Amino acid sequence: xxxxxxxxxxxxxxxxxxxxxxxxxxxxxxxxxxxxxxxxxxxxxxxxxxxxxxxxxxxxxxxxxxxxxxxxxxxxxxxxxxxxxxxxxxxxxxxxxxxxxxxxxxxxxxxxxxxx
Amino acid sequence: xxxxxxxxxxxxxxxxxxxxxxxxxxxxxxxxxxxxxxxxxxxxxxxxxxxxxxxxxxxxxxxxxxxxxxxxxxxxxxxxxxxxxxxxxxxxxxxxxxxxxxxxxxxxxxxxxxx
Numbered sequence: 001x002x003x004x005x006x007x008x009x010x011x012x013x014x015x016x017x018x019x020x021x022x023x024x025x026x027x028x029x030x031x032x033x034x035x036x037x038x039x040x041x042x043x044x045x046x047x048x049x050x051x052x053x054x055x056x057x058x059x060x061x062x063x064x065x066x067x068x069x070x071x072x073x074x075x076x077x078x079x080x081x082x083x084x085x086x087x088x089x090x091x092x093x094x095x096x097x098x099x100x101x102x103x104x105x106x107x108x109x110x111x112x113x114x115x116x
Numbered sequence: 117x118x119x120x121x122x123x124x125x126x127x128x129x130x131x132x133x134x135x136x137x138x139x140x141x142x143x144x145x146x147x148x149x150x151x152x153x154x155x156x157x158x159x160x161x162x163x164x165x166x167x168x169x170x171x172x173x174x175x176x177x178x179x180x181x182x183x184x185x186x187x188x189x190x191x192x193x194x195x196x197x198x199x200x201x202x203x204x205x206x207x208x209x210x211x212x213x214x215x216x217x218x219x220x221x222x223x224x225x226x227x228x229x230x231x
Contacts, residue, residue: 042207043207058218107153110159
């Protein structure tokens with residue numbers, strides 16, 4: 001089954017304790033991205049990657065790191081989490097934009113992170 | 117300026133009635149794609165419908181149709197014959213640009229279907 005797998009689904013952690021949220025896709029998609037969702041703000045892009053070893057900042061990258069060493073994996077790293085990073089996080093992937101045709105995202109199931 | 121604007125934070129509709137969820141977008145690109153996603157209370161994001169900027173016909177997928185008005189930069193979602201299972205948050209989104217680097221989302225509309 002074509003899917004994006006995120007882990008964990010739920011995570012409660014303490015301020016300052018480094019954590020990694022994993023994301024893996026099995027569709028050979030070039031493009032992967034991380035979003036956070038907060039009430040009233042919709043989904044905001046944190047980082048995206050056009051392909052292996054190619055990553056770039058989205059709209060809200062502060063406090064986050066990513067890496068893309070393999071095509072299928074795109075982990076999100078919080079080096080020193082703070083309470084304002086409490087949110088619902090989504091990983092998403094899609095094929096590369098092709099101009100006149102386009103593809104939407106396949107989303108992971110989401111990770112609900114609470115930082116206390 | 118906001119790339120995607122959804123002006124209806126919450127909407128109510130009677131079961132079996134049709135409802136329109138509004139979405140306007142802002143882009144100077146000629147090539148872009150517009151999407152609608154549904155997010156039920158369980159949290160997952162479900163793709164509903166897509167409209168390309170060059171598509172002349174409005175997109176339809178079952179009970180969902182997209183009312184695309186290019187000159188007005190609007191891409192409203194129409195749900196016909198609403199069902200209780202349609203109660204969810206709905207997000208409008210746009211992918212723009214030659215490289216499609218950015219995928220913008222609106223703030224969402226919460227739809228409640230009343231029996």
